[in-house]
Amino acid sequence: MSKHQYAMVMDLNKCLGCQTCTIACKKLWTDRDGTSYMYWNNVETRPGLGYPRQWDRIGGGWKDGMLQPSPLPTMDDYGHAWEYNYEQRLFEGSRKPVMPTPDPQSGANWDEDVGALNGEDNYYFYLPRICNHCTYPACLEACPRKAIYKREEDGIVVIDQDRCQGYRYCIKACPYKKIYFNEVTGKSEKCIFCYPRLEKGEVNACAAQCPGRLRFVGILDDPESPVHKLVYTYKVALPLFPEKGTGPNVFYVPPFNPPKRGNYGKSILEDPRLPLDYLIYLFGEEVKDVIVRLEAELKTAQEGRRSEVLQLLIGRDAETRYHIRPQLVQIRL
Amino acid sequence: MQTSRWFLWSAALALIVVPCAAQTAIPAAGTVISVASSSATENTILQAGSSIWNQALPKKVSLNRTPPLYDTDEPALPEIWTADVRVLRAGGKIYVQLSWHDNSRDAATLQPVPDSPPEKRFLKVPTEAGDRFFDAAAVMVPAQPGSPVNPSLQMGDPEHPVRIYYWNAVRGAMLMEARGRSTTQRTGQSFPAVSVFKNGYWAVTFEAPDLPSGTPMAFAIWNGSQKDRDGRKYFSVWYTVD
Numbered sequence: 250m251s252k253h254q255y256a257m258v259m260d261l262n263k264c265l266g267c268q269t270c271t272i273a274c275k276k277l278w279t280d281r282d283g284t285s286y287m288y289w290n291n292v293e294t295r296p297g298l299g300y301p302r303q304w305d306r307i308g309g310g311w312k313d314g315m316l317q318p319s320p321l322p323t324m325d326d327y328g329h330a331w332e333y334n335y336e337q338r339l340f341e342g343s344r345k346p347v348m349p350t351p352d353p354q355s356g357a358n359w360d361e362d363v364g365a366l367n368g369e370d371n372y373y374f375y376l377p378r379i380c381n382h383c384t385y386p387a388c389l390e391a392c393p394r395k396a397i398y399k400r401e402e403d404g405i406v407v408i409d410q411d412r413c414q415g416y417r418y419c420i421k422a423c424p425y426k427k428i429y430f431n432e433v434t435g436k437s438e439k440c441i442f443c444y445p446r447l448e449k450g451e452v453n454a455c456a457a458q459c460p461g462r463l464r465f466v467g468i469l470d471d472p473e474s475p476v477h478k479l480v481y482t483y484k485v486a487l488p489l490f491p492e493k494g495t496g497p498n499v500f501y502v503p504p505f506n507p508p509k510r511g512n513y514g515k516s517i518l519e520d521p522r523l524p525l526d527y528l529i530y531l532f533g534e535e536v537k538d539v540i541v542r543l544e545a546e547l548k549t550a551q552e553g554r555r556s557e558v559l560q561l562l563i564g565r566d567a568e569t570r571y572h573i574r575p576q577l578v579q580i581r582l
Numbered sequence: 583m584q585t586s587r588w589f590l591w592s593a594a595l596a597l598i599v600v601p602c603a604a605q606t607a608i609p610a611a612g613t614v615i616s617v618a619s620s621s622a623t624e625n626t627i628l629q630a631g632s633s634i635w636n637q638a639l640p641k642k643v644s645l646n647r648t649p650p651l652y653d654t655d656e657p658a659l660p661e662i663w664t665a666d667v668r669v670l671r672a673g674g675k676i677y678v679q680l681s682w683h684d685n686s687r688d689a690a691t692l693q694p695v696p697d698s699p700p701e702k703r704f705l706k707v708p709t710e711a712g713d714r715f716f717d718a719a720a721v722m723v724p725a726q727p728g729s730p731v732n733p734s735l736q737m738g739d740p741e742h743p744v745r746i747y748y749w750n751a752v753r754g755a756m757l758m759e760a761r762g763r764s765t766t767q768r769t770g771q772s773f774p775a776v777s778v779f780k781n782g783y784w785a786v787t788f789e790a791p792d793l794p795s796g797t798p799m800a801f802a803i804w805n806g807s808q809k810d811r812d813g814r815k816y817f818s819v820w821y822t823v824d
Contacts, residue, residue, distance in 0.1 A: 286712070315653060316652070316653065316654050317654065318653070318654040318655075318656075319654070320713075321712070321713040322712070322713065323712065323713045324712050324713070327712065391652075391654070393651075393764065393812050393813070394812075414811070414812070415811075416811045416812045417713075417811075418652070418654075418812075421654060422654070429712070430712045430713075432690070432712060435752070435753060
């Protein structure tokens with residue numbers, strides 16, 4: 250168990266699906282050989298297949314104290330990286346339009362904005378995902394090389410690239426499929442929660458670049474941090490698939506807004522825009538209590554009174570959204 | 583009834599005797615590998631498909647499959663039952679050739695992206711094999727030959743460290759050392775090795791500094807198509823070089 254735990258809260262009501270976080274992460278961490286297909290941060294449309302496809306249904310995680318089996322996702326499940334023939338079009342005089350190669354057949358967020366029907370109405374929302382830096386990481390348990398460790402000072406889970414042998418037991422064990430195999434280095438990689446930035450007092454790149462300002466970062470056990478307030482004080486943020494047993498440290502404010510068109514003042518639980526069953530599938534039964542709380546806060550604000558929860562969720566400035574504590578970092582000799 | 587009782591007693595005795603035998607330097611019958619001497623050069627011996635290997639008598643080595651290590655592993659039935667081992671001494675070196683039948687050559691050809699300026703990096707080679715594993719083989723010898731006791735077959739033991747000459751169809755040759763199960767680590771050194779896959783057979787040749795007669799030697803093969811890696815593999819008992 251680590252002394253402290255960095256955590257992130259993402260407000261799904263504010264996500265635009267613009268992928269700026271994805272690109273911020275990609276440019277910073279996975280613009281290297283062998284990383285073309287991997288997105289340590291991805292944003293997928295829900296309901297949908299996800300990235301890699303069906304990651305939420307294929308296995309991994311804990312059950313009764315035992316790791317659960319899972320196949321390894323294939324490259325088709327992730328989507329083959331493609332490139333565009335800019336050179337031919339821009340420099341070699343080709344009059345054909347710029348086309349991707351190979352012909353894309355799947356990819357991250359391939360089913361963008363498809364969603365599903367709720368009655369006659371289509372619905373969807375975006376789910377940004379990074380490594381959950383779990384309290385009980387299945388990946389760490391699965392690694393026979395002991396290459397994965399949870400940093401004692403801040404709970405960030407990292408893979409020691411010197412020890413990793415590319416066995417990929419961790420990928421099978423992770424129920425969120427947030428570890429990726431780099432074929433060129435022969436090792437596995439994952440989100441490092443931008444710890445080099447945090448150590449310098451800078452927030453994670455995905456959070457810093459988010460135009461929707463939906464990410465909150467801080468120490469979970471620090472009562473002053475926005476993540477502590479949203480998770481423990483106001484109880485409006487939940488982990489994804491808590492039943493997988495890994496204790497995720499990324500939390501989500503469930504999507505509940507806007508209300509369904511023409512619901513004539515009914516509560517969100519009475520006439521939800523998003524089917525409640527689907528939210529329960531993602532976040533567990535507790536999501537109903539969270540929606541009731543959020544709806545009450547909304548009512549408070551609509552009546553002209555001040556809602557501390559909504560003020561925090563609006564997150565006007567970086568000081569409100571982030572509470573970075575670089576002094577937590579111990580000097581490693 | 584008496585026959586089956588006799589059989590049970592024999593089996594029980596074998597269970598006691600066989601592990602003891604593995605701990606002694608007295609080679610069990612059939613586990614001695616004869617070594618041919620040659621005046622050929624290193625280049626000739628390490629040439630792919632070199633006929634010099636006809637001089638060495640092949641020793642058929644029985645392979646065992648490790649039991650499932652993790653509950654989450656898919657079961658894998660044995661596919662590779664034996665391997666042929668040939669050993670040559672030449673020029674102060676010992677050469678070991680391991681050959682075995684393999685239905686598939688699991689060896690992705692990597693095309694590394696060349697170091698080029700960003701504007702030339704449009705055509706990155708997409709990776710294709712995130713869920714594939716690769717064929718590999720290894721020869722294990724004691725780090726300090728001459729001990730009257732063989733190291734543990736599970737990567738040696740603290741008193742009897744081992745040296746592992748590991749070859750991987752993608753990553754090439756790596757010298758490793760270990761002092762017991764899960765202590766295996768790379769030394770950062772490589773060694774000369776050559777591999778050929780032809781007509782469904784791998785032939786991998788390892789070069790090592792010469793070893794004295796009577797040195798124990800054990801072999802392992804990883805079959806990529808069976809998702810072999812780590813301790814999931816085929817292994818032999820200790821053999822002895824003549």
